[in-house]
Amino acid sequence: MKRCAILSMDSLEGYFVYDHLLEEPMSEAGWQLQTLSWREKDVDWNQFDVVLIRSPWDYQKDAKAFLSCLQRIEASSAVLENPLALVRWNIDKAYLREIEQKGIPVVPTLWQSRFDLQTVQRAFTHFDTDELIIKPLVSANADDTFRLDSSTLQACAGQLAEVFCQRKHMIQPFLNTVIDEGEYSLFYFGGQYSHAIIKRPKEADFRVQEEHGGRLESIEPTPELLTLAERTLAAIPYPPLYARLDFIRHGPGFAVMELELIEPSLYFNMDEESPRRFSRAFVEKFGPGQPACLSR
Known part of the structure; x- marks a missing residue:
């Protein structure tokens, strides 16, 4: 063998x-x-x-x-x-800028090299939002990911400065659709569509990972989402053997949250034919x- x-x-x-x-x-x-x-x-x-x-x-x-x-x-x-x-x-989420330049919609993002409290404060107005997400450019499992409103920003300012002092990070508006609807994941093996799920956080949380209490459901993606996934897959510079493409509803359509090409769970448990x-x-x-x- x-x-x-x-x-x-x-x-x-x-x-x-x-x-x-x-x-x-x-x-x-x-x-x-x-x-x-x-x-x-x-x-x-x-x-x-x-x-x-x-x-x-x-x-x-x-x-x-x-x-x-x-x-x-x-x-x-x-x-x-x-x-x-x-x-x-x-491995560096700056790849989102690259695929956005290729016409792929991504969640609006401010890219930061070091923590600056005033920049974060201005981001509420910049995105016209009451809540923000801050996370490192190199991360997994929602580690060091913060959901902030204006009051929690002040309370967490010291911790944020310590975590992101010399660490590249991204600031995004928190999209309530992750709670109201969920995060979509589409799986491709050898460039071919396999299956799709939607992930929802547990009550009073925003993280969709199972380790944080997230709930999973198998779905049939809409033609619109499938088309965007195919376009997104084509924007990846090297053909992956496996890919998990994560999307969220944003505005009238969908936007990429992340492209998981290193160590994504492929949720073989959610589709019995997916391992084959x-x-x-x-x-x-x-x-x-x-x-x-x-x-x-």
């Missing part, structure tokens, strides 16, 4: 992980999976045919070390997916291995 490493983290306790649903279809296609933490030292990546980035959900705590790990993988004989060039492009779709896209790119029943 061919070997594929699933790149993860030291401990997934407290996280919702569904990559085990890949084991059966990948094994049937002749691929053996082995999960490894990106923090493990002295791994011989040459022993794998492919390394699949899946759940290194703590990478933002040391992005430099994470990228160094990916560099070692790319220098080996293993193929890294998604590739390092795409990870470098996607992924496996087919994977095998189409890397070929089948020797089925387990023939490798003994």
Whole structure:
């Protein structure tokens, strides 16, 4: 059998992980999976045919070390997916400016290199909003993401200055549609649409991740949303093996919240055929291995 490493983290306790649903279809296609933490030292990546980035959900705590790990993988004989060039492009949320220049609607954003209280205060007027979102350009799992009104801004000013003093960050209007309607996620494997869900936060929260109490529902996206997703996928500079495209309703249509191309949950639990779709896209790119029943 061919070997594929699933790149993860030291401990997934407290996280919702569904990559085990890949084991059966990948094994049937002749691929053996082995999960490894990106923090493990002295791994011989040459022993794998492919390394699949899946759940290194703590990478933002040391992005430099994470990228160094990916560099070692790319220098080996293993193929890294998604590739390092795409990870470098996607790891900094400034990519949103690039796709916006290509005509893709994104949530309105102010881009900041260091924290400035007056700039944040003016952002309420700039966006004509009562609430703002501030988050780092390199982040995951809603870490260091703040939802602020004018009073909480004053109360949190010291904490914000400490978190973002020398850290690039983005300021956006808080869009109530994330609560009223939810955040849409569309999944693509090998450039082909697979499935879609809507994620809603728990009561009195704004974070849609399951780890924060978010609720999930499978949906059929509207033609309008599918068309935007196809345009968005085409704006990505390198073709991804897997992609999760996150959208929110904004104005008369939809806007991109984020493009998840590094370690997104692909929510294989929400569509029973999605693991096989992924496996087919994977095998189409890397070929089948020797089925387990023939490798003994």
